[in-house]
Amino acid sequence: MSDNRGRGTGENSGSAPYDFGGAWQPSEIEIARRIARKKRNRKNGFIAAFSSLLVLGTLLVVLVTSPGWITLRDTFFKWAYGFEVLPKIILGFGTNATLTLIAGTSVALLGLLIALIRTSRSPALTPFRFLATIYVDVFRGIPMLLVILLVGFGIPALQLKGVTNNVLILGTIAVIITYSAYVAEVIRSGILTVHPSQRAAARSLGLSHIQTLRHVVLPQALKRVTPPLLNDLVALIKDTGLISILGVTDAIRAAQIQTAKSFNYTPYVMAALVFLAVTIPLTRMTDRMLRNSLERQNAQGQA
């Protein structure tokens, strides 16, 4: 098929129209193009490696040659001592992890409930909508530390019968109260971004309001807000440390106790590493899950 101006059929080209099995050899133009692309990729890789080496190397040199480096290294990066206290910090982190699991689950449920109430249109739910709005306004606006202090010291002060004085439980409740307000707003914004036509399509298939939410709106909404929700989860893991102010021994408190004994700050660095060891894999995992689900859903090819 040299040129198709005029009239013709593919049968002139000599090969049968359905001949797709034959071995295909890239043309010289394509081979040259591939070589050029490979060359460009190699060049880009070289530039990336060079600039990384330059920037990181400079930072390292600045750090190591600074006058206080030796002192800093001995007070913050005394690894032998760090590993000695690591078990205690990990034990303390158990509190953070448990708290995250309990608070995370509760926050997810409570946040979802509040988001659903706030986006509902049923007239019967009007008072709840009103209360949910006030709840979000109030607890999103108060610093979490204050909520922890108010709940942790305020509720025992009421001396109510049957109400716990356990600071761990009270601290967890304070965290749940605050985070639910944030998460509710994230989920609500996700629900609002689902196009009305999706709801119309679901309702016209005969799905009830609840079924529409459950099978059509929420799956899309939650997928969209997964990155900010993960953001909140990572923040939650870290903020569970705040209840140490009530006297709970978590990873931060455990590190603080060790630091007070030795006047060496390495336990803090170890505690930071323990947090990172959990949060970084979590972030990567969710990133990958999200990417895979988008790839499956969207048409192939991108600009």
Next chain:
Amino acid sequence: MNESGMSAPVLRVEKLRKSFGDEIVLQDITFSVPEHTATVFIGASGSGKSTLLRCINLLEQVDDGVIKLDGADISAADVNPDEVRKKLGMVFQAFNLFPHMTVLENIILAPTKVQGIGQEEAIAEAFKLLERFGLRDKADQYPDRLSGGQQQRVAIIRSLARHPRLLLLDEITSALDPVLVNEVLSTVRELKGEGMTMVLATHEMGFAKQVANEVCFLHHGKILEWGPPEELLESPKLSETREFIRRVHEAGRL
């Protein structure tokens, strides 16, 4: 080859090949589009029409072959796709208007941000185009508020505002109901009358007959048969082409 005496074609595709994994989508595709002409690709869904247009617009990387725009190889490895796309207009089956912008903002986005034309000048030009295609009163509306036909005409105007050298139209009426199809097609006919060079993929045989200078029948990724619209559509030589045209007839789309 009846280009003697004419300038080089606006678009020239030679032995183009494209596959997704093991699936060969396009093979041995060769054709030219001289200036002020329209080449129409017909063929069943999945025959590779859309992929071909996406290859020309450099949205897909070809496996082999050459694509030339005004004689310059745009499939070369060192080509900057952004520079190429400045000369191309593309209209999609699903309109792909930006839902968060008004009609006017959709139209002036590329002229102001890519071509560096002043806001006022771009707006004046946009209004001129909107006026011409009877959409002046929709300028401040958001796309979601318009009918499908109006949205598609806005999408056409959006690509026209950049003064493309070549317009690629990818089944632009497939998502529209028959009444709205006409308003979009008459817009395209008008562009053709003004000498716009175009490559189209379509299922509208009647329309193909009206605007095409050449029709190519794409079948399983190959151009099986080609020729002037009257000849190809009325007396196809190959049984595959006949079969396809007969099926389209049956669907009542002629």
